[in-house]
Amino acid sequence: MNKKRSLTFYLLAAxxxxxxxxxxxxxxxxxxLTFQGPQGALTFPMxxxxxxxxLGQVFQEQRVGNFVGAFWRSLGLGVSVMLLTLMVSVSxxxxxxxxxxxxxxxxxxxxxxxxxxxxxxxxxxxxVFQVLGMQTNWxxxxxxxxxTWTVPFAFLIVLGIFNRFNPSxxxxxxxxxxxxxxxxxxxxxxxxxxxxxxxxxLTFTLSYDExxxxxLVSGQRNTLPLEIFGMTTNVTSPALYALxxxxxxxxxxxxxxxxxxxxxxxxxQKQPKL
Amino acid sequence: MDSSFSxxxxxxxxxxxxxxxASVSQELKQELSAHSAGVALRxxxxxxxxxxxxxxxxxxxxxxxxxxxxxxxSGCGKTTTLRMVAGHESITKGDILIGDTRVNDLPPTKRNxxxxxxxxxxxxHKTVWQNVEFGLRMKGVEKRExxxxxxxxxxxxxxxxxxxxxxxxxxxxxxQRVALARALVTRPAVLMxxxxxxxxxxxxxxxTRSELRRLQKQFGMTFIQVTHGQDEAFALSDQIVxxxxxxxxxxxxxxxxxTTPASRFVARFVGDNNIxxxxxxxxxxxxxxxxxxxxxxxxxxxFMSRGLSASVGMxxxxxxxxxxxxLLPYPPAEASAANQxxxxxxxxxxxxxxxxxxxxxxxxxxEITYKGRSYDWLSIDAQEGQLVTLTWAIEDCIFLxx
Numbered sequence: 011m012n013k014k015r016s017l018t019f020y021l022l023a024a025x026x027x028x029x030x031x032x033x034x035x036x037x038x039x040x041x042x043l044t045f046q047g048p049q050g051a052l053t054f055p056m057x058x059x060x061x062x063x064x065l066g067q068v069f070q071e072q073r074v075g076n077f078v079g080a081f082w083r084s085l086g087l088g089v090s091v092m093l094l095t096l097m098v099s100v101s102x103x104x105x106x107x108x109x110x111x112x113x114x115x116x117x118x119x120x121x122x123x124x125x126x127x128x129x130x131x132x133x134x135x136x137x138v139f140q141v142l143g144m145q146t147n148w149x150x151x152x153x154x155x156x157x158t159w160t161v162p163f164a165f166l167i168v169l170g171i172f173n174r175f176n177p178s179x180x181x182x183x184x185x186x187x188x189x190x191x192x193x194x195x196x197x198x199x200x201x202x203x204x205x206x207x208x209x210x211x212l213t214f215t216l217s218y219d220e221x222x223x224x225x226l227v228s229g230q231r232n233t234l235p236l237e238i239f240g241m242t243t244n245v246t247s248p249a250l251y252a253l254x255x256x257x258x259x260x261x262x263x264x265x266x267x268x269x270x271x272x273x274x275x276x277x278x279q280k281q282p283k284l
Numbered sequence: 285m286d287s288s289f290s291x292x293x294x295x296x297x298x299x300x301x302x303x304x305x306a307s308v309s310q311e312l313k314q315e316l317s318a319h320s321a322g323v324a325l326r327x328x329x330x331x332x333x334x335x336x337x338x339x340x341x342x343x344x345x346x347x348x349x350x351x352x353x354x355x356x357x358s359g360c361g362k363t364t365t366l367r368m369v370a371g372h373e374s375i376t377k378g379d380i381l382i383g384d385t386r387v388n389d390l391p392p393t394k395r396n397x398x399x400x401x402x403x404x405x406x407x408x409h410k411t412v413w414q415n416v417e418f419g420l421r422m423k424g425v426e427k428r429e430x431x432x433x434x435x436x437x438x439x440x441x442x443x444x445x446x447x448x449x450x451x452x453x454x455x456x457x458x459x460q461r462v463a464l465a466r467a468l469v470t471r472p473a474v475l476m477x478x479x480x481x482x483x484x485x486x487x488x489x490x491x492t493r494s495e496l497r498r499l500q501k502q503f504g505m506t507f508i509q510v511t512h513g514q515d516e517a518f519a520l521s522d523q524i525v526x527x528x529x530x531x532x533x534x535x536x537x538x539x540x541x542x543t544t545p546a547s548r549f550v551a552r553f554v555g556d557n558n559i560x561x562x563x564x565x566x567x568x569x570x571x572x573x574x575x576x577x578x579x580x581x582x583x584x585x586x587f588m589s590r591g592l593s594a595s596v597g598m599x600x601x602x603x604x605x606x607x608x609x610x611l612l613p614y615p616p617a618e619a620s621a622a623n624q625x626x627x628x629x630x631x632x633x634x635x636x637x638x639x640x641x642x643x644x645x646x647x648x649x650x651e652i653t654y655k656g657r658s659y660d661w662l663s664i665d666a667q668e669g670q671l672v673t674l675t676w677a678i679e680d681c682i683f684l685x686x
Binding site for chain 1: 398406
């Protein structure tokens, strides 16, 4: 290999470094500003230094509500949305393998929900609930709003998974006397499980940080993104940044867990080489 | 690679590890041969929604306990036929009988058949044991009986020590035997094999081929196999079904297909045949061959062939195997043989045991191939570019009505 690199390499490397800086400096600023002393403010320069002061503040009751409650709501909502989305998208994916009548229209109808402006969907759901005389809530209207966002994504991925899925596994299972249910749980499900884990983490993330669609239908209690937004207009302390740091940490842990789970699962079912 | 493998024999891990005859459970053997059933197809047609006819009006009788190969190029309908028998493809028209039962509308599991899929379709997330056990578990066989039967069949295919491995940790040949065990464990009446050897390399293919044949004979089972290799079909079959464009062209034993192809397609597919197309000018009954059909081939010559029936004036063909030709100097010294033609040598290829000679009929540009044992060729001493006389007997010249 040639040790001496051309000028182009250094120029491009510098450009890439700038790009990475652009990508991560907002996040870095927030991390850094988290660790200020009690006199800390929202902008640089840092005022004092404390490792835990503002992180601790996150768990105190705030003027507009509290983070902890919002976090648990968002977590619960994310998990419910994830499970429901997986159920709906896998069932839909299985159905779409047999080209039924109206499959195409249904496909476009599902995807359309990705294109319609989010705020309109939120508004629409809000209006429907009003017409029906129902109270909007994060676990009812909010859940529905999230699923208009997660299901189309998950559905598209599931279609891709089943496109690559070798149908002879199912034929072999049926040939050996497996019912449809047994074929699904014994053969299809274990084989697509690593991919489902990926979809799960994606839909959870989509739901966990969803803002616009939730904004008009979350009811009395806020989800975490709404809570944070509320704080930016009312609260002017670095607790906001501390919260950002904590949720980022939470996401990183989640992603690491997902990667670990994915590789553990895929190792268990490596495709045989012929 | 695999240190635990037995070193007591000099064979490679993949070579002939199927258990020796003596150790094969007598009970398994009896049960399998008792279950064996014949298969009959009556006017079976498969038409797809877009109008494509994959299989057209196929009639076929496969006797119980026989090894039948469906042979043909890709797209000839052989796999579709197999999948219809197995129940993985619906039948548009006609009937399929397994034993005495009409199985048209039965799901695969009720047909008492088993299928070995191309590339085996072993469940990658299950161990060898779990793969083999799957069919019994699905049929609700109780645990103790399952363990006994799985253990037995895994032993027959020589994979006992690999029972806890996943398919990804097995060689191609071992995977093939897991697939076989998985298919055999449910005691099927008919075993269907979709190109079971195509994923193996040449050496292993030949070994596995003879193992399959031995196993089939030993258990007296009905095997139906799809293949596109004529040597594979010749080596394995009691019955070969040659298919083309969704139709059955010829059904016969290996010997029949080889010595008496029934159509131009079969003659070409079997290989090494020189085919001449012409007009029938005479049909004479013969005591030895049925009838002798004379064919006038434009600008090439007049050839006498053996056939069953033909009518004067029809367009037909005859063929002669390239190894049944005699090559004589031109002009020939002796009186003419039944069939002869003059051609120019364009290429001589020495391929070891066989020398392959390409020739051309000058008037038409038709290519002809002669194959002879290389030692015989030494005494002929002909050169490229030289004119020679090719002769062949009536009995080696097969009349092809279509």
